[in-house]
Amino acid sequence: MRIAYLEDEADLSATVSAWLREAGYDVESFKSGADCARAVENQRFDVCLLDWMVPDLSGEEVLARLKIKLRHAMPPVIFATGRDSEEDVVGILTSGADDYLIKPLSRPLLLARLQAVMRRRQGGVGMLPTQHFGRLTVDHERRQITLDGQLVVLTDRETDLALYLFQNVGRALSRETLIQVVWSMTSEIDTRTVDVHVSSLRRKLGLSPEFGWRLVSIYRYGYRLERDAP
């Protein structure tokens, strides 16, 4: 697994590179956005971890350039940013990043996000017929979810939404994506509907830290289902 890491702060770069190497990744770190973009264009990288604020070419500009040059062959991109305001985060995600991390970085969170985007790269977990998460069992083939062995009664839409969320654990999913996948149409539908369904899933499936889950809403951008405990 090769990671392109763009970070202009030397100390931080060294620390994070060490974390990643220990986790078994092959890391190449860059101090300049232009260098990083050139390298990713010419060599094969599996993931890009980009700092938002870099002197020469900002992370955002690197992302825009890669999108133009590589198109579908583009590796997943995670942003590390010091700015955590809603505007910035939604800006990062809508400009095409797969996920974001707020500085200061935490090692477990970084690795979890990396894994999540890698899974997507490898085709996701959609192929899996059944997933087991502690008390929850998700059967994708039969489209059933059981809690402590009891079948949870969900509406069709709720089931669709739940199955999609479980397929993409750890990934930031935009409202538009959810509407397209679950309701099979573009934002004709009231975005409130998504929140109503997510809210009822949280309740019915117990998606809370008590059971090792966190269903995070990313401002008004979308949702991310996170698994705390294995």
Add this chain to the structure above:
Amino acid sequence: MAATERMIGTLRSFSRLRGEVLGIALLLAVIAAALLVGGVSVRLDNAVFDYGQRLNWHAPSADVLIVAVDQDNLERLGRWPWPRYRHAGLLRNICAGKPAAIGIDIAFSEESDDPSADELLAEAVTECGNVVLPLVLETSRVGGRLLESPPAAPLVLAAAAIARTDVSPSEDGIVRAVDLREGIGMAAWPLMAEELLRVARRLPASQATLPSPGDVSDAGYRLVREHARRIQFVGPPGTVQRVSYAEVLDGKIATEVFANKIVLIGVTAAGMGDAVTTPVSAFGEPMPGVELQANVVLSMLDQRLITPLPRSAGVLLAALLACIPMLWLPRLMALPGLICSLVWVLVVGAICALLPLFSHLWLPPSGALVAGLAAFPLWSWRRLEMARRHLDQELLQLRSVLPDSQIATGFDDEIQKLGFEERIAWVQEAQRTMQHLETQRNEALAFISHDLRAPLAGAVRQLESETRCEPDRLLPPLRRALAMAQAFLWLARAEALDRRQMKELELVSILHQATDELYALAGQRGLQLIRKLPDETIWIKGDFESLERCAFNLLHNALSYAPEGTPVIVGLDMPRGGEVRFWVENDGPRLVAEQIERLFQRFSRGDRGAGKSSGTGLGLYFVRKVAVRHGGMAGVACSGGKIRFWVRLPSGESRNKDGSLLRLSRRLKAFSSAESRAHRGRNAS
């Protein structure tokens, strides 16, 4: 760079100012010129002229003598007209004294009933040899045509000269001027004064060489007047020396009196003859025509006849004078400008009134005077306009700087509706807000320099010390500094919140999320986190991150202060229609009112937490700030050993049936706040 921009800005405003000055100067010039050309302000001109004339008293000249037919004479000698032999007798008596010239201001146009009397008079005139007889311009009784009526034939032959005695009154009926030449079809007839002087050989050279009348082929039977001059009067009626006709006739006056004098004979009795009003006729006392002729003679003799400036030159000069106030108005403040303008008007008036006396020129001052008076209000108007523009710009700039900034385009229209005083009030209001912000910034600086620096400085000191220090001792102050910086950032964001830019969001999920975030911490502290949140979604208008941070702060506080093993409950209810309230409850001692107030203040920490390193003193202040910015409130309630911190927010929709009532009450509230704003505005102005 900035200096260049500033300079360009100054230049631009300077050139705009210059444009304004030129514009107003042009307007003033046009006003002055239009007044003169249109003749609207002739009365003002005349008033100034008359005032000047009244200032001017000459010693009555002894060169001219009037032989007056006064009231007494009429009573003694009988009804007018008198027989002409009487005039012949008078002439003989006068001629005996060898006068320089004699002018008779009595019309002899028609032959009298007694031809011998006419002959007698003609003889007397011939004997004298220096008698000037009048020519009368009159309208014929039939047909109304103008006629030149010279004296009867024998008299014409006898006279030394024939001349006019008529004058040309101004529009207001006051006689100020005479025409040196006049006539029907051709301005051929001179004034009696001129002919008298010529006969007496005392005519000044300048008068002797008047240009001859121009080509008059097209004049027909019109009256043609040329060479208008204003008279400089020697004084009020009666100033010129008079002797009584009857006394001269009776030989009671020594004939030496007439030696080398210019003698004018005419009627001065009131109600008779051709008395006219003049600038010097005080108290409505008219001047007899003969005395007016005497005044003309005196003016001409001393070369004091006043020449009016040619019309075009007068207009041009008035236009120039009109622009002069613009030399000082842009440089002076309002009061000195006003004083200068008034002084200027007085000076111009005085100069124009005195000009005829000293240089025998007449410049109608009304254009310059009116323009001088108009200059101040006009310039003040432009100044106010400039001030208004400046205020508007200032307001727009302040608006864009202040946190409650609105979309500028809408605001532009709003400004247009304001009055001048309201604008001032708005700017003052904005300035106050700026001052308030300044105070806040200073507080923030004080906070950074003290609260934030202290833990960092402590950490640095420890790191610099000889002995290697424990990370455990180093971490708490650093964490505290970080938390403070973070809290401060949050606060800055909360202060910038704008209700108008808030979007719809789901409150319950926010509370869930904040609870999720602190679940791990609760576990570590051995506390139970309980959610009493509704199943359905609740929508409000708000700011996602600051609301989440509110819930987080409240929960974090509760987790910090709750005794171990007790539950911390997060809940949400709707106490009233149109409102939602979320709260966090934990076990704890009752708080007194004073403590409660202090809790929500800036940089204050609850007594309980004073020793704890993690408190920033900004948490609850932030919560209240966010609640207020959302149009709600934050508070605390204690009962039964529980402390409950709550945040009340206006809900996006009212599910009650009496929604209309709610809307109404909201509208009422908006109205009353608008009213109070207007009231404030009034007070400020």
